[in-house]
Amino acid sequence: MYNKTVMDHFRNPRNVGVLEDADGVGEVGNPLCGDIMTIYLKIKDERIADIKFQTFGCGSAIAVSSMITEIAKGKSLADAKQLTNKDVAKALEGLPKNKLHCSNLGADALQLAIQNYEDKLAGVTRPEPIRKEKHEHSHGEKCYCPYCDIEIQEGITFCDACQSSLEEEH
């Protein structure tokens, strides 16, 4: 399912952990889609001096987190801000099509962490540096009830077939 590079980063993830006194923290994800990534940054002289990650997720998610921290470590903030999900996927030598969204999460977590650092510098307080993914339909899929799996209209809050409330998901 995964190539050698991805499996290597999965089996031997780099930079796992937390930074107690991080300069920037970014978290992205949602149990709904099964991935949560948190990235911690220590900044020195406008460079990423240290970076750590924690991930709840599949093989791709862990590999992506590991790879992005490896790429980002030591980079200047200016360069790190340019990092995209495509860079991560490329460095991993490709991900299965249905796993590309994992690479989005990695890049976004890093950018959120950088933003968190800059916010702190500027004295801006935002609500927690966490972004919960909204319920999304990847690959142009239709919408289905999470309980009885019957096809439903986008955005409805109640499933007729199984009488379940769908407030949370939509």
Next chain:
Amino acid sequence: MKVVNLDHISAKPLLPEVKTVMIEAIEKDYHNPASQHKSGEEAAAVLQKAREAVAGLLNCSTPKEIVFTSGGTESANHAIKGVAMANEDKGKHIITSNIEHNAVIRSLRRLKASGFVVTSLPVDSGGRVNPKDVAEAITKDTILVSIMHSNNETGTIQPIAEIGEITRKKKVILHSDAVDSVGVVPLDVQKLGVDLLSFASNTFYGPVGVGGLFIRRGTRIFPLLEGGVQENNKRGGAENLVGIIGTGKAAQLALRDMDKRLIHVRALKDKLLTEMPNVIDEYIINTHPDYSLPNLLSISIKYIEGESVMLMLDDNDIAVSTRSACATGSLRASHVLLSLGLSHADAQGTLVISFGIDNTEADIVTFLKALKNVVKTLRDISPLYQNKSPL
């Protein structure tokens, strides 16, 4: 490199006796059972023998009630679409449950698009349908109730006999997807009161690609595959005779060895349940304690995700199944697990461990040892797990 197969729900090995008869059948070059000359009649005779063996396993009143198909999925499609089309003049309401297999759900989706109305019944936290809910849901428009005998994700067994009593009284056709039950637990179509029952050969160590549908005499149903008059005019197409011969042998052995097999797999399940708390903590057991398959255990391990567990166990040459969104390819959490009341996060950490007569206690020990390390490794990486081990 021998892999420990604890993913029996996905594939079971063929029994040596099954392989033998199938290889013999391949060498023999049987003719077409539908042909009227003596070569055809010879083939028809072995087909009949296989049919009788399967009918015996289910206690059918006549072997004619067994229709061979390409597997559980075709059987489910046949049952649901065949009954719907044959009875739509009587009504267009169908009752099912929230935890059915995709073959049932998608067949129903297709019918919904043609104007059929579907009521999907919830399950309790143990994963079981309440027969009273079935009774209450039946209206004068109801033509079919389809509720699976056992669930492939949780192993939980439904009260089909009680539901059968209700559907018989109300004269509604009852179909049960018993793909994971037939050949594993004793099953009697007379006691269950079902009109239709789908099953698959590989579940009782026969070849993949063969299954069947029990169709009670007198049931109003159209064929799914139209063509020739094979299978008592219920399923067109020359039969997969080699596969069916293997299936017949597998059915015969399943009936003969049922008690022995139950003892064997139950011992493995008990060992898993007893020793699991010694190797990991903070997990949920999804399998019903009393009404469940003896060869399956579903657990949801908190704070970690299923595909990564599966991959790490794979590295240890252990095959298991997971129900996480990422692994099932649909990127959505399992509707079965959510219906049990699991949170999305917990549902992602689900492992389905299933085993059979080719597994040993040593396999369970190997698995538990590997699981301990895998869970620890993944929890150390997880932001959801607070209780970190010292680095």
